[in-house]
Amino acid sequence: xxxxxxxxxxxxxxxxxxxxxxxxxxxxxxxxxxxxxxxxxxxxxxxxxxxxxxxxxxxxxxxxxxxxxxxxxxxxxxxxxxxxxxxxxxxxxxxxxxxxxxxxxxxxxxxxxxxxxxxxxxxxxxxxxxxxxxxxxxxxxxxxxxxxxxxxxxxxxxxxxxxxxxxxxxxxxxxxxxxxxxxxxxxxxxxxxxx
Numbered sequence: 592x593x594x595x596x597x598x599x600x601x602x603x604x605x606x607x608x609x610x611x612x613x614x615x616x617x618x619x620x621x622x623x624x625x626x627x628x629x630x631x632x633x634x635x636x637x638x639x640x641x642x643x644x645x646x647x648x649x650x651x652x653x654x655x656x657x658x659x660x661x662x663x664x665x666x667x668x669x670x671x672x673x674x675x676x677x678x679x680x681x682x683x684x685x686x687x688x689x690x691x692x693x694x695x696x697x698x699x700x701x702x703x704x705x706x707x708x709x710x711x712x713x714x715x716x717x718x719x720x721x722x723x724x725x726x727x728x729x730x731x732x733x734x735x736x737x738x739x740x741x742x743x744x745x746x747x748x749x750x751x752x753x754x755x756x757x758x759x760x761x762x763x764x765x766x767x768x769x770x771x772x773x774x775x776x777x778x779x780x781x782x783x784x785x786x
Contacts, residue, residue: 698721
């Protein structure tokens with residue numbers, strides 16, 4: 592369904608859903624990019640219903656990203672199945688939805704969250720414990736605090752940057768992406784009995 596510059600679609604698993612995941616992209620990192628496409632596919636294969644957001648990141652969104660994300664999650668919520676447990680999987684700027692997730696006490700999978708922002712760190716601290724944070728040591732936005740490390744499950748991929756790449760080495764980059772996908776799969780399989 593289209594509304595302005597935001598589109599929300601729903602991908603159903605082949606079996607009865609075990610839960611649903613709200614997938615929020617990065618500013619210019621969409622669901623078609625491998626760092627979101629494959630983790631989302633892994634969740635669908637495990638029986639998760641995916642509510643996927645696509646957007647065009649405009650100057651207006653960049654000027655007030657918090658307000659933009661608030662409108663996005665409000666639109667996405669209209670696609671939720673109220674009978675299913677919901678988690679959020681967000682990439683980069685999508686981590687601005689952490690305040691919304693904290694208010695709803697919703698666990699999340701936070702891929703390359705913007706940890707250089709105090710508001711994001713504070714919101715993630717307010718999220719239910721044992722949410723999943725995934726980032727790389729070559730990502731300047733990956734600034735873990737001791738409190739985040741002790742409260743949540745943290746996977747830190749050596750030399751991975753904000754785009755899930757390890758330099759220009761395709762083998763190491765694919766291995767890093769594999770680590771991200773396995774981490775997401777293991778998180779839902781063990782913590783939500785989805786596998």
